[in-house]
Amino acid sequence: MYHASRLSVAPMLDWTDRHCRYFHRLLSSQTLLYTEMVTTGAIIHGKGDFLAYNEEEHPVALQLGGSNPADLATCAKLASERGYDEINLNVGCPSDRVQNGRFGACLMAEPELVAECVAAMKEVVDIPVTVKTRIGIDDQDSYEFLTRFVSLVSEKAGCEQFTIHARKAWLSGLSPKENREIPPLDYPRAYQIKKDFPHLQIAVNGGVKTLEESLEHLKHLDGVMIGREAYQNPYILAQVDQLIFGLDTPVKKRKQIVEEMYPYIERQLANGSYLGHISRHMIGLFQAMPGARQWRRYISENAHKKGAGIEVLETALAKIPAELDV
Ligand SMILES: Cc1cc2nc3c(=O)[nH]c(=O)nc-3n(C[C@H](O)[C@H](O)[C@H](O)COP(=O)(O)O)c2cc1C
Numbered sequence: 001m002y003h004a005s006r007l008s009v010a011p012m013l014d015w016t017d018r019h020c021r022y023f024h025r026l027l028s029s030q031t032l033l034y035t036e037m038v039t040t041g042a043i044i045h046g047k048g049d050f051l052a053y054n055e056e057e058h059p060v061a062l063q064l065g066g067s068n069p070a071d072l073a074t075c076a077k078l079a080s081e082r083g084y085d086e087i088n089l090n091v092g093c094p095s096d097r098v099q100n101g102r103f104g105a106c107l108m109a110e111p112e113l114v115a116e117c118v119a120a121m122k123e124v125v126d127i128p129v130t131v132k133t134r135i136g137i138d139d140q141d142s143y144e145f146l147t148r149f150v151s152l153v154s155e156k157a158g159c160e161q162f163t164i165h166a167r168k169a170w171l172s173g174l175s176p177k178e179n180r181e182i183p184p185l186d187y188p189r190a191y192q193i194k195k196d197f198p199h200l201q202i203a204v205n206g207g208v209k210t211l212e213e214s215l216e217h218l219k220h221l222d223g224v225m226i227g228r229e230a231y232q233n234p235y236i237l238a239q240v241d242q243l244i245f246g247l248d249t250p251v252k253k254r255k256q257i258v259e260e261m262y263p264y265i266e267r268q269l270a271n272g273s274y275l276g277h278i279s280r281h282m283i284g285l286f287q288a289m290p291g292a293r294q295w296r297r298y299i300s301e302n303a304h305k306k307g308a309g310i311e312v313l314e315t316a317l318a319k320i321p322a323e324l325d326v
Pocket of ligand 1: 011012014015036063090091132165180205206207208225228229
């Protein structure tokens, strides 16, 4: 039987790219890391390699955006051949751009189509195919609406895991950002889904800011997905291996994480990446510590400059008081 990861970092467009995931992996060896959403169109017709990732990122899940079963199957197969550990279908993103392509949260209204999509992917891969969804859309926000969605997609397509962002989405009228803040969180709905579908793996997402809260959710559910807090305050991940996964490895210090990034950064720079593309994910690392503002500012002002290398991070690190053992 397949088990959901007890903790994961959410898919976040423009944020959870491969540099970010490499950095997060240094903070936690066990957390499941999701890619940004990648559309089937980008993979099939795009010019770049949209499936590139670093081996060190495992376990890593690819989130796909799309609603054409054949295209999704093509992309899932490619991803599985490339070694991804899970494929996740985005049924939660409410942006207009996404709705025009008929995928994301609007697919909640078409559970049969979602089931077809999941079935088509499961047909061609052995890795888990999971779904990330909301608790409802627009006026379709009853518990029955959600159960109908979950039962159809699990029974028809054999989907075994759902990650539920525990708020509904308004498909028009709210921006994606507002749709992450305004509709109220309703965790009991996610708990009730687990009670009603005990054979399924259910993870919850939305508004989780601490590992203590995560442990509370884990009393009711199989997994917790953290988005913004993991990105903006990444050091929250440093104790996940110990507190959530029960390992007895030492908790790494922030300074150690920065230094562990150096060899990676040097390799990436040698391959033509810019420091700023990597260091932008690291600026929240010292949140709430003395020197955090100077760390952040020095990186923001210098990492984008031509030829910038790890000396920028070394100088920024020197802004953190030396006597601070963090
Ligand atoms: C910058 C940003 C980009 C996001 N991109 C995606 C995405 O590509 N796919 C997706 O399913 N959700 C996306 N989300 C939503 C998150 O995955 C998550 O569901 C949401 O932020 C709620 O979790 P949180 O309160 O822990 O942040 C994005 C969120 C943010 C802040």
